Structures are given as structure tokens and as C-alpha cells.
């Protein structure tokens with residue numbers, strides 16, 4: 564799976580990709596959204612790049628405390 568690299572006002576950040584289809588990144592960045600107030604641009608992710616977005620990392624860290632047994636996989640699989 565490819566990470567998503569977004570340049571925002573000259574700052575480059577590597578993110579986990581969105582899994583819901585609503586945004587470009589897991590932390591809800593729009594990426595190439597046509598919003599004149601946003602300066603976001605998705606660029607190709609460099610080979611070997613690592614996620615450095617603090618929001619994406621915080622989401623990943625938070626989810627580590629839950630086990631697979633705490634998720635209703637039957638409902639999830641029937642709705643995706």
C-alpha cells in the first residue's frame with residue numbers, strides 16, 4: 564500500500580492513505596481539493612518514505628490499544 568505525500572504551504576508530510584474514500588489521507592486531508600483557501604498538493608511518495616504526519620501516527624498509536632476481538636468483523640464485512 565502506498566503512503567500519501569502532501570505538500571502544504573511548502574511543507575512536505577507523508578501520511579497513511581484514507582480508508583473511507585472521503586479524504587486523501589487517514590488524518591482527513593483533502594489533498595488536491597479545489598479549495599482556494601487550501602495550498603495542499605499531492606505529490607509522488609519517494610521510495611522508502613516513512614509516515615511522519617503526527618496526526619496519522621497518533622491515530623495509529625491510538626488503535627494499537629484495541630485487539631481484533633473488540634471489533635465486530637461480521638458487521639464490518641457485511642457493510643463494506
Ligand SMILES: [Zn+2]
Pocket residue numbers: 577578579588589590591616617618619620
Ligand atoms: Zn496525516
